[in-house]
Amino acid sequence: MSLEAARPTINDVAERAGVSRTTVSNALNGKGTIGEATIARVRRVADELGYEPNAVARGLRQSKLGVISLLIRPLESLDTAMPEGVDYFLRFAGSAALAAMDHGYSLMLISDPSKPGAPPSSLAADGCLVEAPIRNDPALSLLDRKRIPFVAIGVDPARPDAFPAFVQQTEGETARVLDHLHEAGARRIALVTGTDENAWNVFARDAYEQWTARHGVEAIHRSIDETLGVEGGRMVAHELLSGATPPDGVYCLTGRHAAGFVAGARELGIDVPEDLVVAAGSDAVMNRTSSPTITALDLRPVETARLAVDALIRILQDEPVDWSSLDPTSELVVRESTSRRRGDGPAQA
Structure with missing residues (x-):
């Protein structure tokens, strides 16, 4: 099944909620005169299906954006994205960006898209890399619910087998x-x-x-x-x-x-x-x-990032990934x- 076909459409939401396409559009965009109960039902169904109504996300379903996003989870708990004396994240992000370019993609660094108030653009990507996810990581849950392909570098400790991930040693x-x-x-x-x-x-x-x-x-x-x-x-x-x-x-x-x-x-x-x-x-x-x-x-963040990008590209192209061969041996x-x-x-x- 293609990625476009896997993503939910406005028709799916309308059918599940038992309303028309117009009602779905109006409920999600705050237009028309619709009862609060109907609005709540439509939004709940849209969220359950992972339907994203904004224009950029609609473009994802229609064509390739040529963008891969990168969420470096440890930076979410630090007071700066450039901790003094630490070059791991710079080396990882730089390598990921160059590897993405080799495949014809750009790399976009994002903060946690599951945070309240996160901009819709944080989900405007063909796929996502999540470095060092946390236990029951809400970003992984969101990406999975939105049906945005992703690769985790390190497993979610609470759900080690639930998502595509590098199992680090x-x-x-x-x-x-x-x-x-x-x-x-x-x-x-x-x-x-x-x-x-x-x-x-x-x-x-x-x-x-x-x-x-x-x-x-x-x-x-x-x-x-x-x-x-x-x-x-x-x-x-x-x-x-x-x-x-x-x-x-x-x-x-x-x-x-x-x-x-x-x-x-x-x-x-x-x-x-x-x-x-x-x-x-x-x-x-x-x-x-x-x-x-x-x-x-x-x-070996340079090698790890390159392998992660390669794996995500294979997923985007509906190709199999041999996860057992992807974690480079540390020195x-x-x-x-x-x-x-x-x-x-x-x-x-």
Whole structure:
């Protein structure tokens, strides 16, 4: 079935609501003299069917717009779309834009289209990419209801099999980093995640609990709001490292939290990496340029974005997608923060 045929029409709404096409048009556009009950019924049916009456959306049903939209979900919870020292989103968006151009499309960055007051233009695209959706993500529900093709980069943790998505290897990556910290001598390893309920945070936490249980060690987990950035990492470092039994290793999912944790440790007179080893779950500019430089996972946003665009184009063209081959393997970039000079024995508090 073609994408145009799959989208609901005004005839579908009229038939379901038991009214004429004219009544549907007037009810949705605030014209004519129609009873409130009829207006409410027509609008409810239109919403259930995913019918979009605005002129741009009508154009979607009639022809290709040549536009792909991109919703970077983590930016919705940050106080800026360009967090200092973080280049993941820039690299992802830039690669997606160029990949879209290769297919004859433009890329449009959008905010959450499910928010109250979101402009109709946020849905004016042939398809959408959603990076790092959250649990029960309302944007995915809206796109699905509107029958707008989309690809999620990372699954919705509450609905992992419900939508087309890259199933990222977060559990395996988490175990790999924890193993690396353990091999570097750490025996009490803490995990610092963000608070967004996306698959990255949720699955990393689950994998960490499994790893600590398997090794018979205490799980030390803290969740820090992503908006706190470096300062959040510094705060949790002061909390954990000032305790009676501080960790000698820490895995921070975000690069900014890792940089802050290292800064906090140094303020307390703790040497990194000799007394404490630190790794980040997402490489960032500040991890590559800080002193010491910080070991991090390169999640390969350039390659991921290109593959996501390619997958969405295949969906738009009614072609099959092999999802099992799409998540690029991340690279653990070992730097100074886990490279001890005095050997790999356990750190001394």
